[in-house]
Amino acid sequence: MKKSLADHLLDWSGRIFLTAILGFLVLPFFVVAIASFNKGAILSFPPEAWSVQWYVNAFEYRDFGAGLRNSLRIAAIGAGIALIAGAGFAFVFQRYEFRFKSGLNAILMSPLIIPNFTIGLGILILTASASLPRNLWTVVTVHVIIVLPFVVRSVYVSLQNLERNYENAAESLGASPAYVLLTITAPLLLPGLIAGGIFAAILSFNEFTASLYVVNRGTTTLPVAMYNYVREYADPTLAAISVMYALAVAVLLLVLHRIFRLERVLNVE
């Protein structure tokens, strides 16, 4: 079929529009990537000379190393707690009817609408007024609150997709509820659980606004350390970190996608 001129224009403007949007999405990353290899401390475009010195600096700056260790520890502990608690909540929500179900659900999902800085500030005020120490566990608490809704949703969806007859069949074959959970429900949910856990860890690792309120010198996370750095120095070290950071998360997501199919985890299928 022959296309009219208007069709051609529409066709091409559509393509250009889409390309522009995709370009805007990835443009910041390319700017940062080029900046990270710039020899000079002040960004000039295009760079006059290339260097990896900012990468070296990133590894040598001690706050980043400490921040990375804190972030990894917080992400691991936080994701672990969120996974166990979230799986429990999801199980209860999917399987049982009780009086304050919708109320409890609203409370559990509220971190999705309450801004992260409000959560951080809330916990800060709470620890201060209760004279609790501000340590790693304070940060973990904040992160658990923030990632919990995502874990609950992810496990809930996995549970909903789980054919109920598997468990019924197992029960009819003489398996007690605990044995069914152990031998049927858990193994069939495992991919969803692992994916939910990794997703929670990534969210926790990336969290900045709420952490800013509750960290102290000893518990500074990597994103907060980066923020502190940029307030003191104006060189492309952060660009170098950003590139490594983005690549690491991308690799992790790729692996996750390969193993568990990301669409399913994010529930956007």
Next chain:
Amino acid sequence: MLSDTLPKAASKTGEQIAVQIDGVGKSFAGTVALKPIWLKIARGEFLTLLGPSGCGKTTLLNLIAGFLEADAGELFIHRDLVTRVPPHLREIGIVFQNYALFPHMSVAQNVAYGLRTRRVSKVEITERVREALALVKLEDFADRRPRQLSGGQQQRVALARALVIRPRVLLLDEPFSALDRNLRGAMQVELREIQSSLGLTTVFVTHDQSEALSMSDRIAVMSRAQIQQIGTPDEIYDRPQSRFVSTFVGDANLFSATLISSSGKDVRLKLGEVGLDLTTYQSDLPAPGPVTLFVRPEHCRLTEAGSPGAVPATVALAVYQGSYTELYLDCPFADTGRAMLRVPASTVMAPGTAVGIALPQQGPAIFPKE
């Protein structure tokens, strides 16, 4: 009507009762899924729960299995009161419509599952799994995963898994509906053979009336959350007790008539100008007035228009079926406006031809007008 069929069923199964249901009922959020029912299933009996979707048959099956808890009534399996017993202690086997084979286990592990929960020794598990797989002719598939099997093979595994625990009752939830037609017939025969050779009490849920007629010792026809009629397949087919049963099981011609008088099982009817004297099989007859007359197509005969006692009709459509022809007739007295007769395949009838439908003297039934 329910009350007069039940004592009969109970006396028939007086010897050895496998399942006894005493007034078990179930509602969901105010909607009645199953009105309280009373039913006894004999040991070794093949009982079919037949009905349209939403009639309560699956609810009843789930109540027997223990997946649902009854609101009222008591349930016995082999004389044990199991109303409040959880499913894993009921010793029942179940085959689901989608088989529900555990996808993360091999065929052998699936079949062994019910033995492992019973802490049977390893040696005995191996032996009994082998036996069970041999019974369903799948010995060579022990190491496969369920997804590597065809639908028919998956069903055999599901059956082996249910049978290996030597259940007191086998429950089948529409197990054939996912199979294609040829395979379905073969699996029905095979299942019935295994069932009767093991003398296994079986409760079979289906909405397919021909499946119910061909497989069952008894059929309980259900609709609107209760059992409408229970009996052997020929009782259900030849002597339906209600309009619903007459049309749900088999083909039925229903005519609007006026009941003039009745004495015992003999009735005098009028269809317009045509007067009929018939003998029914019913003990309960409606009061004189407008009624519905029920006759199976194979009991109707085609005659010439205007024959005495024949219902007037016109040929609408002839559908060739190979060994016979289905003749659809426009008939002013038919409930739906149409009646159907089976005639020899060689019969040629042009649409529009005026004919008569001769009704049998014995065997029709009269239901109250709805």
